[in-house]
Amino acid sequence: MPQPVFAKILANAQDPRYTDNGRAPLPSAYQTRIAYGMNDYAFSRAVNVVGGAGAQAQLPAWKQVFVARRLAWAVEDLESTGRSAPLSAVARNAKLRIATIQRHSSQ
Missing domain, CATH: 1.10.10 (Arc Repressor Mutant, subunit A)
Known part of the structure; x- marks a missing residue:
């Protein structure tokens, strides 16, 4: 994974899925992946590198x-x-x- 992408994910303190109106987003790997603009492969790699929940988010x-x-x-x-x-x-x-x-x- 490119270092700038890795650094951006780690530095993100706010859930990228939240909306302006405050309504909680659906907790799914798909929603998170789309919020970061990643395809399945990149998201899987990011989960492995960062140690995130991945599919367990569902x-x-x-x-x-x-x-x-x-x-x-x-x-x-x-x-x-x-x-x-x-x-x-x-x-x-x-x-x-x-x-x-x-x-x-x-x-």
Whole structure:
């Protein structure tokens, strides 16, 4: 891996997937790879050199954390505007399916 690429990855203190609106990004290797603009080969090499999570970034526990963060953001956003927060409104604001919320909230 070229030294400038390696140095840039190590120096990055902020998740490159985060959006301006504060909504948590989906925790997946694909999302991270795309955020860095890498192909599969380069991403695999970077994971080996840097010692990152790689494909392990898609573990089910991470999905639960992702859903919890998105829900917290959506509820806070709805409460700040004074709007009611039925599940359908929260799901729409969090950009999650109601089934996804129910599946990960019950675990």
